[in-house]
Amino acid sequence: MHKKYKFKNITLEAHNVSDLQPYFIEQNLPCETINPHATVQRAAWPEVVRIAKTGRLRISNDLPKLLNEMSTMTYTRLSSGNYRFSSASQSQKDDRCFSLLWSVYSLRNEVLQLYTLGNIQCRNKSKRRFNCYLMGGGLQLLCSENCAAHHEVNEHYKNFMQYQTESAMNIVDFYNAYVKLTGPRIYQAA
Numbered sequence: 001m002h003k004k005y006k007f008k009n010i011t012l013e014a015h016n017v018s019d020l021q022p023y024f025i026e027q028n029l030p031c032e033t034i035n036p037h038a039t040v041q042r043a044a045w046p047e048v049v050r051i052a053k054t055g056r057l058r059i060s061n062d063l064p065k066l067l068n069e070m071s072t073m074t075y076t077r078l079s080s081g082n083y084r085f086s087s088a089s090q091s092q093k094d095d096r097c098f099s100l101l102w103s104v105y106s107l108r109n110e111v112l113q114l115y116t117l118g119n120i121q122c123r124n125k126s127k128r129r130f131n132c133y134l135m136g137g138g139l140q141l142l143c144s145e146n147c148a149a150h151h152e153v154n155e156h157y158k159n160f161m162q163y164q165t166e167s168a169m170n171i172v173d174f175y176n177a178y179v180k181l182t183g184p185r186i187y188q189a190a
Contacts, residue, residue: 009106013098034102038082044105045075045085046164051104054114054159066096073097115156119183120149129187133172140171153179 010024010031017033024031034040051057059066072088087094120134124143131137134149144150157174161167169177 009103011102011106013102032106034105036098036102038084040105041085041101042083042166044101044108045083047108048101048104050160050164051114056114057104063096066100069094069096070100115153115160115179116182117149117152117179120181120185120187122147122149122185122187125188133175135185135187138172 007024007029010029012020012031012033014033014035021031021033048057059070061067069087069092072092073094074086074088076084076086078084087097122129122132122135123146124132124141129135129141129143131139132141132144133139134147134153140150153175154171156179157171160174160178161169
């Protein structure tokens with residue numbers, strides 16, 4: 001382990017790890033064991049893809065075996081409607097890919113603010129503007145059709161949702177969980 005980094009989230013795939021989990025617990029390190037069944041994989045793989053597509057997954061060229069394994073990963077839709085994730089052929093390995101998957105999965109409870117919004121310039125002079133999700137409320141108001149900030153958030157939301165195949169998250173929840181306002185929130189007096 002590199003001196004600069006510390007264990008923060010340890011995820012063990014539930015195969016022959018019964019001796020490892022007690023060790024991590026004794027060391028006061030957060031540890032969980034997961035069963036790598038299809039339901040968990042269906043939730044985890046799209047997140048890896050999303051992180052990669054948004055440029056947040058960086059893999060060193062010093063890891064050629066991981067890069068090679070990733071180039072052979074496929075997913076297949078089964079007749080049941082579920083998906084199976086594996087390497088293209090059984091002769092190829094996928095262990096490193098699944099290690100990457102579980103490391104990303106271990107961060108699922110972290111709020112990763114992946115998207116930024118420069119500023120919000122609200123032109124709505126109504127006292128109800130504070131009901132708008134961009135102004136701290138919980139609603140998408142009709143004036144959002146003419147709001148540049150809303151259109152920017154909506155583009156981020158659409159990009160995010162294309163990889164969340166089983167999510168029912170709405171734009172308000174997306175904004176609150178994943179968007180960080182980096183500039184001012186500007187509005188005129190009512």
